[in-house]
Amino acid sequence: MTMANDVFVLGVGMSRFGGPYQQLDSRIIEASTEAIDDAAIPYSEVQSLYLGTSLAASTYGPPVVKDLGLTGIPVTRIENASATGGAAFYEAVHAVSSGRLDVTMAIAFDDPSTSAVPDFNNVEDISPILDPFVPPMAFFSMWAVRRMEEFGTTPETLAAVAAKNWNNARLNPKAERQATEEITIERVLGSRMLAYPHTARMAAPQGAGAAAVIVASKAALEKFGVSGDVKVVAAQAHSERYAPGHLFTGAIIGPPEMVSRAAFAAYEEASIGPEDLGVIAFHDAYAIEELLYYEAVGLCGPGEADRLMHDGETQLTGRFPTSTDGGFIGRGHPSGPTGVAQIWELTHQLRGSAGDRAVKHKPSNGLAHIVGAGSVCYTHILQSC
Amino acid sequence: MTSSEPNPNRSKLPENYSFDDSASGITIHGSQSDELGTTYWPPRLRCPQTGGSVSPVDLATTGILWSWSYVHLPWMGDVAPNGDDEGYGVGMVDLDDDGPRLAAVLMGSRDDWHIGAPVTARELPYKTIDGKPQSILAFERSAS
Incomplete structure (x- = not known):
């Protein structure tokens, strides 16, 4: 699907990710009002609401957003595992792009302490398809061991990816992980082993959080008398295609082919190439993912990701700054809101309002990539105007 | 065919859908695409590549x-x-x-x-x- 009409990011907001818990209502309202204030329009102008959550109980969400205003608009809940926030944003964007609506809003949230999903530690509780013995950390670690065999990737390179994201998070007041001193490769390697070769500091924390974004048509911008400074130039949703080696069990993510296909479809839609990207948000739940996705989205060729990392090209000062807000590893991954938090970060980087973590070379284009178990992939490209 | 009638082309998952073990050794139950010959595990109801029928097959152990x-x-x-x-x-x-x-x-x-x-x-x-x-x-x- 491609976009028929221009769509602009009008406002973004998010709560800090992490604890305290059991306060999700206030986080949702905090993120939403921040987005409404940022957009500088009254909530009554929002014509449709897309609520993203992958962990909340079935009726949670719509009653909370009543506090934004009982305006009678459609309120739709969306769930797509880790990609939930990306899916909510995608639907909000396409509702405007199609010409059906002029102003829509995506609000995504989760609090794992109130999770309604099965207990993965209780084997009797879950379907055999959700294989409790091969959890996500095992799945991605097997990707890493394979990569080490094929390309000579070392645990030090995975630690370098994680350290970069931890240190970017130190510059993001909304990040879950706020290290008081620089995180070194040695500290990452020295943390508790989760699943070889991934240590705890190479994996995303899962705290609570909420994030929100308002998008609008060009006609809406004219009506409000504002000039959009960030435009959505590509919105792609993909799922897996069959290939030998396809897995049908477990909380799995499909092969990087799906990621590559979504990214290059987005480039075509945006009429740019990977060389035009100036900031990238990845699904870096585990360090190996970010490394593999460098190649999958075309930042470098096959087998070149390790060099790209060690050359500093993905640092804030490099050609392709990645996970600038800390990514999953530093900012955190509550699940539902993560994809909208990526849009929050890209918007600030493209506007030039990212503060201390602003990338050295002001970007014109930013890419947000997120995947969800099952598996699905959402890729958006935002462009400064 | 009405919606209440069973679809004769629809496969049923075995009770013990993925594997079983007996004195003669372990068996891994899978499905095989009738059109492509591709095998899958665990068993599928339809071929994920063609949407066509599949048949039960014992996979290599x-x-x-x-x-x-x-x-x-x-x-x-x-x-x-x-x-x-x-x-x-x-x-x-x-x-x-x-x-x-x-x-x-x-x-x-x-x-x-x-x-x-x-x-x-x-x-x-x-x-x-x-x-x-x-x-x-x-x-x-x-x-x-």
Whole structure:
């Protein structure tokens, strides 16, 4: 699907990710009002609401957003595992792009302490398809061991990816992980082993959080008398295609082919190439993912990701700054809101309002990539105007 | 055909849908695309490539280790695969005879696990529920 009409990011907001818990209502309202204030329009102008959550109980969400205003608009809940926030944003964007609506809003949230999903530690509780013995950390670690065999990737390179994201998070007041001193490769390697070769500091924390974004048509911008400074130039949703080696069990993510296909479809839609990207948000739940996705989205060729990392090209000062807000590893991954938090970060980087973590070379284009178990992939490209 | 009538082309999943173990050895139940011949695990209701029919097939119980890891978490059950409760191995295995890839627990020690190593399916008891032993499908390094 491609976009028929221009769509602009009008406002973004998010709560800090992490604890305290059991306060999700206030986080949702905090993120939403921040987005409404940022957009500088009254909530009554929002014509449709897309609520993203992958962990909340079935009726949670719509009653909370009543506090934004009982305006009678459609309120739709969306769930797509880790990609939930990306899916909510995608639907909000396409509702405007199609010409059906002029102003829509995506609000995504989760609090794992109130999770309604099965207990993965209780084997009797879950379907055999959700294989409790091969959890996500095992799945991605097997990707890493394979990569080490094929390309000579070392645990030090995975630690370098994680350290970069931890240190970017130190510059993001909304990040879950706020290290008081620089995180070194040695500290990452020295943390508790989760699943070889991934240590705890190479994996995303899962705290609570909420994030929100308002998008609008060009006609809406004219009506409000504002000039959009960030435009959505590509919105792609993909799922897996069959290939030998396809897995049908477990909380799995499909092969990087799906990621590559979504990214290059987005480039075509945006009429740019990977060389035009100036900031990238990845699904870096585990360090190996970010490394593999460098190649999958075309930042470098096959087998070149390790060099790209060690050359500093993905640092804030490099050609392709990645996970600038800390990514999953530093900012955190509550699940539902993560994809909208990526849009929050890209918007600030493209506007030039990212503060201390602003990338050295002001970007014109930013890419947000997120995947969800099952598996699905959402890729958006935002462009400064 | 009305919606209330059973679709004769629709396959049924076996009761024990993925594997079983008997005195004659372990069996891994899969599906085979009637049109393409491609095999899948666990069994599918339709061919994921064509949407066409599939037939039950017993898959190879040996394969090649595509990758592995060791999960440092308490074992989720009563019996640890390696005789301790520290953690357990996991692997992706490409079954022989052009079979599918599957992810499962690995038995044995880390010294046994190398990409490309031949492995053999095993039944791994992990828990007893209401007096009945529960097992999962696992793999271990094939005897040389």
